[in-house]
Amino acid sequence: MTTLSYSIANAFHLDLGNLDLLVKGRTIAVFPWTFMMPGQTFALTNAENSLVVRDLNYWARCESCKSIDAAADLQLLHHILPWSKSIIDRHLVSRNFVFIALLRVYTLPAKIEVLPEWIGDFSLLKQPIMVNNLQPVLADRIFAKRQQQLDKLSPSPYPQLETLQQQLDLASSSDLHIDSFNRDLRIFLEWEPPSPQPESLTDLKWINRICEVGNSSDGNEFEKLVRRSFLQLGFTNSLNNIKASLDPNATGGAGGIDIYGDRPFSLVGECKASKNESVPNSVSAQLIHLGMTHLGKETFDRSVKIIFAAGSLTPAAQQAAVQNQMNVMTPTTLQRLVTLKACYPGAIDLRELEQCLKQEPFGEDSDFKVNKYIDSIQHRIKTLAHIVSTLKNYLESQTFQEVGIEKFHVVFDLSHPPQRYSEEELYHMTIELSSPLSGYLGRIKGQDWRDDRFYFLRELIISLS
Structure with missing residues (x-):
């Protein structure tokens, strides 16, 4: 297997807020002052306090860059990336377009230092480095989904949830239930990967x-x-x-x-x-x-x-x-x-x-009754997890973005499921998995239930034997 290596010699300056969103996986977009070449690599640094030598922890590769000048498209950007409005407005003061670059962000294997001298949006590293151990902030599937959304200037399907999550981040709370809900929201919005096991296992x-x-x-x-x-x-x-x-x-x-x-x-x-x-x-x-x-x-x-x-x-x-x-x-x-x-x-x-x-x-004898009830719930959880993994594996194998219930019912029946279901029963289970409070699958609503299409969001992890 060929190992990819990338040379990094400079660092791209970002506002602290934009940098924070990038490294947390909440956006993949930046607005450079000049055109950024696809394939260009650089470390990421905070534009504030730029007169000192600082340690850096992240680098990025430009995947695409284009200019946007249509008023309607610029307005769409305001809705898709609400945090970017002030940045876009600054660019439009002196010209009638902006560059938008889509970055794939990675963590650095070790901290590196950047020099305080600027050249445009960039400054030189104290020592150029080669990186071959790629540790992306976002998984391939999630990045591809975000890239497709921004290429098409498609709005987020969950703007209210994004606003709610940002408000929860700003509010300081010692309530464990609010913290847990906030974490669940971040996972659902794919701003944070699911934990290997539920956080509640600490209980x-x-x-x-x-x-x-x-x-x-x-x-x-x-x-x-x-x-x-x-x-x-x-x-x-x-x-x-x-x-x-x-x-x-x-x-x-x-x-x-x-x-x-x-x-x-x-x-x-x-x-x-x-x-x-x-x-x-x-x-x-x-x-x-x-x-x-x-x-x-x-x-x-x-x-x-x-x-x-x-x-x-x-x-x-x-x-x-x-x-x-x-x-x-x-x-x-x-x-x-x-x-x-x-x-x-x-x-x-x-x-x-x-x-x-x-x-x-x-x-x-009632103890057996309660254990039977627990067994039935565990069986259902395992079945739901099988539905999620089967849909994910099928879409990845076929490079599809989503699948209808009729086709998925055939795929599910061939997947050696814990239990077989009718097409309508399977549909109701996928609806349960695609509700905003579950967030394991996504749904594109059709004219009737047979026209609905489903796509993968996150794994349902089995934590019980």
């Missing part, structure tokens, strides 16, 4: 302790972890009652319910950290007594009831659990459920979970 440290603590004799810690688990799943508690709480930093204490959440549905539970111990009937009796005491009969009767325990129920406890429609969930199963939520925040529909927990079987 798994405490989640991975659920099984261990549930199989120990540390009842208080297990109760706190169960409460934290249901907060993670999306439950809240509005009672303001320490005896029927969801506070993960406290316990129900003597005479209090171990766990209670009232939204999105009423759920009450008793925790029994049990290392090689059977769960006696007194646990079922206590859940009934405390539930009736603190919630009242009407609320308790309509609540989902769960005993969290690793040990087997005694025959009497099993009978009481079945008769009173109590689920039994092992720490292992709870850990699986919360891990799934951490890895795929939108995967668990709590209304579906409610229906699962309210239907037979109850008692110890």
Whole structure:
């Protein structure tokens, strides 16, 4: 395989804002004062504080350059690249056109120094270098897509989302949910590559302790972890009652319910950290007594009831659990459920979970029921991931930009999918994957659903075995 080498002898000066957008992959366009030769290579530097020797971290290769003078095209540029308006206006003060150059940006293998002397838009490097280890900021597919958009002066399909993301960048926030949403937006807009695994996996440290603590004799810690688990799943508690709480930093204490959440549905539970111990009937009796005491009969009767325990129920406890429609969930199963939520925040529909927990079987057999529910979600995620990868691989193999559902249904059936679907079923799944909140596929809407066309945006990464 031939290794490409590039010689870099000078640096191109950019406004700090434009440089930041380039190196973060948010644009590939610059507006040089003079025509830039395609194939020309140079380091990238900040035009501010240019009288000092500085270290540089990025270089670029000019892929194309052209002049734009039509008023309509210049107006289009303002909409496509809103940050460029002031730069374009500066150029138009002394002439009626601008040069737009499209740059492929790469990271430098090591820092280099630039001299302070300018020659037009450029200054010399302290020492010319050769680069052969190419590390592009944007993947080939994404760069080609951006290049095609700017060659055709096509507007962004998501201008409102771009504006929202820029506003989130400017706003300082310590809210982890806002930070996570901002990161998801950047990935969706292809301004940032997806992480090798979901960022939420950093939450798994405490989640991975659920099984261990549930199989120990540390009842208080297990109760706190169960409460934290249901907060993670999306439950809240509005009672303001320490005896029927969801506070993960406290316990129900003597005479209090171990766990209670009232939204999105009423759920009450008793925790029994049990290392090689059977769960006696007194646990079922206590859940009934405390539930009736603190919630009242009407609320308790309509609540989902769960005993969290690793040990087997005694025959009497099993009978009481079945008769009173109590689920039994092992720490292992709870850990699986919360891990799934951490890895795929939108995967668990709590209304579906409610229906699962309210239907037979109850008692110890209900643990199998919950695991079956988790298995069904994991199967669906794997199927959706297969759809995304199959569509991506097909488009890359055929060098197509997008594909219709009729053709893709044939391709999908030949790809050894986890499950086969009708054309209409597959269409609805691709619609789910192409929604703005998913952002794995893109969709070009046609006259009816059979005319819609889909294209690849980003991988759906499987993080669960």
